Amino acid sequence: MTVQTRMVISLKEHPLLLTRIAALAGMMTVFGTVWPVLFHGGSAVGELLVRTHEVEAAGDADFEAMMEADLYGETGEVSEPVTERDPASIAEHVSLLRDLDRGVAILCLLLAVGLPFLCRKWPKVAWLYLLPAVWLLMNAHAGAMNGGKAFAELAVPAQATRWGMFVVLALLLSRNAQTDCIANWVLRIACALTFAIHGWEAFQLSPPFQDLLYATFGHVEIGLSESACHGLLRAIGMMDLLLAVGVTAIHFRPLLLWMGCWGLITAASRPIAMGFDAWPEFAMRLPNSAAPLLVVLLGMPAAFSLSPSKITTQQEPAT
Numbered sequence: 001m002t003v004q005t006r007m008v009i010s011l012k013e014h015p016l017l018l019t020r021i022a023a024l025a026g027m028m029t030v031f032g033t034v035w036p037v038l039f040h041g042g043s044a045v046g047e048l049l050v051r052t053h054e055v056e057a058a059g060d061a062d063f064e065a066m067m068e069a070d071l072y073g074e075t076g077e078v079s080e081p082v083t084e085r086d087p088a089s090i091a092e093h094v095s096l097l098r099d100l101d102r103g104v105a106i107l108c109l110l111l112a113v114g115l116p117f118l119c120r121k122w123p124k125v126a127w128l129y130l131l132p133a134v135w136l137l138m139n140a141h142a143g144a145m146n147g148g149k150a151f152a153e154l155a156v157p158a159q160a161t162r163w164g165m166f167v168v169l170a171l172l173l174s175r176n177a178q179t180d181c182i183a184n185w186v187l188r189i190a191c192a193l194t195f196a197i198h199g200w201e202a203f204q205l206s207p208p209f210q211d212l213l214y215a216t217f218g219h220v221e222i223g224l225s226e227s228a229c230h231g232l233l234r235a236i237g238m239m240d241l242l243l244a245v246g247v248t249a250i251h252f253r254p255l256l257l258w259m260g261c262w263g264l265i266t267a268a269s270r271p272i273a274m275g276f277d278a279w280p281e282f283a284m285r286l287p288n289s290a291a292p293l294l295v296v297l298l299g300m301p302a303a304f305s306l307s308p309s310k311i312t313t314q315q316e317p318a319t
Helices: 003-013 015-039 044-058 060-071 087-121 123-146 152-158 160-172 177-203 207-219 226-249 253-274 276-284 287-298
Strands: none
Touching (some): 015 123, 015 276, 044 087, 044 123, 177 226, 177 287
């Protein structure tokens, strides 16, 4: 049996498994993202909107512009003094923004939970998966704009497997030659982006990653010196960077399976290090493990395959 025939059989045997794994990973991602929106401060988009409104209401933006003009010797029209707004009006507007934030989060959660059932009867509604994808992408972008932590500006590519998982779901449920090929490359590129960014952060000795290593090793009563922590992080960073290159360059099952295992290990390290209350951090990172597994199940070639794939064009032999 040829390699291409084995890949055809694999794809024909696992269509439901593919979508179920992707749907479960997407559902857990949204659930982990929605949890802090409902019970804590809100999403990154909500925090950005609230902060922007509060800055505008206080007139801080005009004050900052005036100070910059004075600092650089720029001339221009002097803006009129900003009239301080009613605190009750500001609080009401902030409350409205937070309610809107929660409403959008709940809608995305309902879509992630309900669409797997609706798609059985109406396959075309699968394109509604793009709404959670856009929401997660906007949250990643807002997180980059909010800043406040190391490498925050890289949030969009770092979270590519999260928002990319819903794009893949919409494509997989279409089940045709073109969308399967696109889904394969969306998964590979999303994996490459996420692992490359995390690898770069580790190689640059990201403070949160250092804290995570110290806490994880502390739970098993292993004292980790600073030099050992730095050496381990740099080794992990190099491994992640090589995995990122490998997933786009070759279709090598052991590499992809290790990526899936490593993604699960790093996701599970959050609740291990920070306690069960950090389970949303684990849930949000499940696509880091699920995406490489989906690439394995799709069985389609990478950039440097020895021969072109005919997975989606071969016909099943007559019986």
